[in-house]
Amino acid sequence: MSEKLDLQRQYTAKDFAALRAFVQRLPPAVIARTYFNEDDDPHAATPGAMERYLRDMLATLVDMAIEYGSPVLADHLKASIKKHGSARLTAASLKMVEEAARLAVSQPAAAHGIGMWFRPMVARYLKARGVATIGDLVAYCNARGGSWWRSVPRVGPGRARVIIAWLRRHEHSLGLRVDDDVDLADPLAAPDQDIIAVGGPRSALVPLERMALRQALNGSTGLNRSAVFPYIAANNDLEAIRAWLHLYRDRPKTLRAYMKEAERFLLWSVTVRGKALSSLLVDDCEAYKDFLAMPSPAFVGTRVARSSPRWRPFASDEPSAESQLYAVRVLRAAFTWLVDMRYLAGNPWKGVRDPVTIRREGEIQIERALTPKLWADIRAHARNQSAPAANQRWRTVHALMLLMGDSGLRREEAAGARRERLQPFPSDDGMEVWALTIVGKRKRERTVPVSMETIAALRAHWRDRGDDFDAPAPAGPLLAPLVIPKTKAAQRKHGGQTERQPYRPDTFNEVIDWLRKRLLDELENLSPATYSQLEQMTPHAFRHTFGTLAAANDVPIDVVQRVLGHRSIQTTSIYLQAEKRRMMNEVSAMFGRRNALEAATVSEATDSSPADKPGC
Incomplete structure (x- = not known):
């Protein structure tokens, strides 16, 4: 009986559902197709194999019911077997067999398919x-x-x-x-009291999460709706767009960018074009492409909270060519997915050409990278300002800029970096270095080097937090707020937590804003070019600085690629600016020599004036 018990534990809820269908005389082929997949369930490969599996399962369960069930049920089953050669059960008697034999499905495990x-x-x-x-x-x-x-x-x-x-x-x-x-309720939909119906030329412009579409323009009967059964539970265009956006819930930056393009297009469709999104044709999409180049004033406003009545879809009335191209490609991809999910019958964006843009030398704006001298000056200044015991904020900023600038991290990667994933690493040349394992873009894990200067800055930051960086089993975010603000949102976020919570990536913008203002006030002898570069400094500038300095110091490009986490080595090659910098320096020197020569020529001509020449 132990073998039967082991076999019984292998049966799952799916097996029992199939057995009930078998008892009710459904054909084995239908049962195999309905309840099983031949890739995962070999016993469902043929009708014959399916029938044998279910008969064996039934016989096992009946044997267990006879042994462990009530005498009445046991006598009934034995009589059925004696008369028919096997127990013939109805749906009701099968349920009794299951209960009598205490038939519990096997426990699922995380590794089960x-x-x-x-x-x-x-x-x-x-x-x-x-x-x-x-x-x-x-x-x-x-x-x-x-x-x-x-x-x-x-x-x-x-x-x-x-x-x-x-x-x-x-x-x-x-x-x-x-x-x-x-x-919880859908995070892409606000509470009912905040929802505003949109549709018509005088409609209010509201973000996607606060939007509801009027019946006439919600797309429930759109001209481009697919006639076949859809794969998504979307009754209208707004629900369909939200279903697409939910694909990117685990990629917050991508989600924000895609939601911005989707809500702009949806608002334009119902308020300007006066058509449901699922009724738009190629000429409508072409019209929106033109609209992207010069949005109407009603769509443009200053940056405010999304809950504000002053919110508008565009922050500029002249979006760049690159922004227009990005919008078209995002919308084309969204419509492709909606067609694949059989919500739309076709993709009108396939008939629209991309906006014309300038092909730039590099897709990444590496001109934001700090020059070697400026980077050295900033490091020295931050190090000096971090020395006094009271300057805790400077020590936090110092740790952040070094972690991003010496290890090439993105904002999100720096925010997610944890102490338990940072370990000393023996270097072949005897130089001490640490290794930090992070989860980067597209959920890819990679390991980056961390300088000893960064380690010292992190130790100081941890001391300010009251944490031991060198504890036997240290754990926690590498960078975290020293004090929890008294706002309700901050108290809700940190209240009841068992460990210190990390900075949000967006907070790093505020930290670097503070640093930039201090540097502009406190650094001396800044040239106009350096001052301008400092004014535009962002957290990402430190990552670009790492890439350009690594390439300039002849670090192999494949190493730079792995540290930065680029998918393509072509992306990393943008940082190979040694030739460009050398070109600019050499031509600049040529300009200097030419100017010096011209100055000398003018001076010589002045010394030999016509009045001094004979015959005048």
């Missing part, structure tokens, strides 16, 4: 989103919150609730927990 526990249709669409195991599903839900299901075709709110309830019921066996906020 999705196909073991979900029907083929659901499993197929989850796998298409990169969710292969139950552990992947928990991580996917936690990364996207309560609206995780919007980016998965054929998984609506009802099915999503069932899946989350199942995951929570098996948290103990999975060893994983679904976050509490997975049940």
Whole structure:
């Protein structure tokens, strides 16, 4: 019987559902197609194999029911077997067998494939989103919150609730927990009291999360709506756009950028063009491309909070050519996805050419990188200002700028850097260096070197926080606020936390703004060019500084690529500015020599004036 018990533990909820269908006389081929996937379930490869599997399962369960069930049920089953050669059950008697044999499904594990526990249709669409195991599903839900299901075709709110309830019921066996906020309302939709209906030329302009579309323009009967069954649970254009945006919930910067382009286009469509987004044709898209070059004054305003009535979709009435190109490509990609999800019948943006832009020497604005002398001056000044015990803010800034400037980190990477992933690393040349492992863009992990000067700055920052940087098992964010502000938002964020919370990436902009103002006031003998460069300094300037200095010091380009986390070595090659700098220096020297020669010629001509010449 122990072998039967082991076999019983292998059966899952999917197996029991299939067995009930088998008892109700559904053909094995239909059962295999409905409940199983032949890639995950070899026993469903043929109708014959499916039938054998279910008959064996039924026989095992009946044996267990005879042994462990009530005498009445056991006698009934034995009589059925004696008469028919095997137990013939109805749906009701099968349920009795399950209960009598205490049939509990085997416990799911995080490493189990999705196909073991979900029907083929659901499993197929989850796998298409990169969710292969139950552990992947928990991580996917936690990364996207309560609206995780919007980016998965054929998984609506009802099915999503069932899946989350199942995951929570098996948290103990999975060893994983679904976050509490997975049940929250859609983060791309504001509370009902903040929603404003949009549609018509006099409509208010509101951000996407506060937007509702009037019936006539919501796209529920759009001309371009697909006639076949859609893969997303979207009844109108706004819900469809939100479903697309939910694909990027785990990439906040991308989400913000894409949402900006989507809400601009949607607002233009219903308020300027007077058409539903799903009714737009190629000529409409061409008209929007022209609109991008010169938005109407009603669409342009100063930067304010998205909750403000003064909010407007555009901050400039003359967007750059690069911004226009970006908008067109984002919208083309969005429409392509909506067509693939069978929400739209076709993509009108495929008939629109990209706006013309200047092909620049480098896609990355490396001119923002600090010059070697300015970078050295800033480091020295920050180091000196960090020395006094009271200058805690300077020590925080010093640690941040060195972490980004000496290790080439992005804002988000610096904010996410943790002490437990920072370790000393033995160098072949005897120089002491540390290694920091981070999760960068596109969720790619990489390891970067950290200078000893940065380590010293981080130690000082940790002392200010009251934390031990060199504790036996140190843990926590490398950079974190020293004091929690008294605002309600800050108290909510940090209240009840078991460890210190890191800086938000956006906060680094404020930190570097403070640094820039201090440097402009305190650094002496700044040339006009240096002053201008300092005025434009951003957190990303430190990353560009690392790239340009590494290339100028002949660090191999593949090493620079790995440190910066670039996907393509062509991107990294932009930092190879030695030739460009040498060209500029040499030509500048030529200009200087020419000016000196001209000055000498003028001086000689002045000394030999006509009055001194004979015959005058």
